[in-house]
Amino acid sequence: METARQPVLKFENVSLRFEEQPVLDSISFEVWPGQSRILLGSAGSGKTVLLKVALGLVKPDSGSVSVFGQDLRKLGERELFDLRSRIGMVFQEGGLFDSLTIEENVAYPLVNQRVLHCPPEEVRPKVEESLSFVELEHTLDKFPSELSGGMRRRVGIARAVVTEPPLVLYDSPTAGLDPITSYTIMALILKQRDLKRTTSMIVTHRYQDGHMMANYIYNPRTGQAEPAGSNGNRAFQSTVFMVLREGRLVFEGTQDELESVRDPYVAKFVKQSEH
Amino acid sequence: MFDLLKPPILATQEFYGLAFRAIRNVFRSPHYVDDIVLQMDTIGVGSLPIVILTGFFSGAVMGLQMSRALQTYGAVGQTGQIVAITLVRELGPVLTAVVVAGRNSSGMASELGSMKVTEQIDAMRALGTDPVQKLVTPRMIATCIVLPLLTIIADFVGIFGGFLIAYFLLNLTPAQYWNNVYQSLEYNDITQGLVKPFVFAFIISLVGCFYGMRTTGGTQGVGRATTQAVVVASVWIFVATFFITRIFVSL
Secondary structure: OHHHHOOOEEEEEEEEEEOOEEEEEEEEEEEOOOOEEEEEEOOOOOHHHHHHHHHOOOOOOEEEEEEOOEEHHHOOHHHHHHHHOOEEEEEOOEOOOOOOOHHHHHHHHHHHOHHHOOOHHHHHHHHHHHHHHOOOHHHOOOOHHHOOHHHHHHHHHHHHHOOOOOEEEEEOOOOOOOHHHHHHHHHHHHHHHHHHOOEEEEEEOOHHHHHHHHHEEEEOOOOEEEEOOHHHOOOOOOEEEEEEEOOEEEEEEOHHHHHOOOOHHHHHHHHHOOO | OHHHHHHHHHHHHHHHHHHHHHHHHHHOOOOOHHHHHHHHHHHHHHHHHHHHHHHHHHHHHHHHHHHHHHHHOOOHHHHHHHHHHHHHHHHHHHHHHHHHHHHHHHHHHHHHHHHHHOOHHHHHHHOOOOHHHHHHHHHHHHHHHHHHHHHHHHHHHHHHHHHHHHHHOOOOOHHHHHHHHHHHOOHHHHHHHHHHHHHHHHHHHHHHHHHHHOOOOHHHHHHHHHHHHHHHHHHHHHHHHHHHHHHHHOO
16 A cells, blocks of 8 residues: 555645746645645636646756655656656646547547556547546537537546546636536536545635535435535545645645634635635 | 847757757657648648649749840740749749748647647646647658648649740740750759758748747737747748758859
8 A cells, every 4th residue: 555655746845936936935735645635826826837846747946746656856758647647637728629529538548648558449438437427428529619618627527537547636627617617516526536535636716615625525326515414424524725825835724724814815715705 | 138148049949959859759659640641631732722823923923034034145945944943943942831831830830829828738748648749740740741742843833834934925835945944954953952841841840839839828829929930930941941052052
């Protein structure tokens, strides 16, 4: 059990500048297996960049990033590709390839990730399974441009989880969506967490998303997200909140701790949701 | 002073980095043959009408313009030679390349640029493919294959355009014109005429992809990248043709 003893994702004093502008300022944290990390921050606080650093898409100027115990600095581009096959990433606007159909989009990691060795005849069933997970199994032959914004993000989720990665990163999965669609997306993220036991890291500017992660669980019998505690369900304990401000990590802790913080910037995120 | 020089030097370094990786990938798997064929169709077959038109009219214009100068020396019979040499050595390769640059460098820059700003390039890397391998190398290979072919077509159509002028307006016989064309072309001309499009192909594809891959700033950025790609590619084509000609003239 190598994964149980070590963090899935570990940042140590990671700093990054874009043209003299600090984007990440000595960020350190650890994500343990089974945890859900909610990363809150306003626009431009470095949330998206942090996820890209975790994936090895952007190299930090200093500090070290380890994923599944492997130091990203020591890996070549090819080894990085192999490592990325164990991380699912949901991009902000879905990041779907608009020249490919939905089926080809979801199949893309299966076909292209060499370490997975997915036999061609297993691709289609896996794609169908993943699309039915996000309830979009009827869109196989459509192109991304024919889908609504919410549907594109659901396809993005299907594509990220089709390889059943142990770690999934979500970049603002609910940004720019109406409350009902946002709820659907969050319910899917809960479903992925509770059914597949994935470790997840969710970047968002909405406190409600974190609240839902911490207090709701997916009920496989009804197929709905339900408040934890009802029907004898236990609350989901391992949700950790982090707040990022101008590249610095200004808070890390549980929901209760977050709600009792006096710092005005941090408190603003909590207040958002109270009306 | 040094701060002013920094961006262009960095850009040059990035460009050579991209060029190096694109060329290295030619010898590394995986090879995306489907993408190469698709790009050959877009660049080659797609550019065919415009290349034929440009070639034909530049040949015809050469015929018209040169006949006037040749008349002064009573050498209208040499029209075929002038048209053939200028087209094969210079106008065919350069005009074809500039037209293809206008059509395809811009196309590549805008396609890759939109992919960049909508995070599709990042998604590609996240999902296990090297975007240079998947996007840049196939475009480069495809351009290197089709541009010399397009140039040959443009050369021929241009010489044919010159023939129509010679036959109908200058009253030369077909034998006179074609014989003159055939006699005047040497291997040096042909080699030069085929080396040039091969070099231009790298310029067109790599410049287009380079500006596409470094696009930032949303839709506006895509527009900017497209314009820059065409301008830079066209200028470099003219610079490159000067140096290649210089080498061949001294051979």
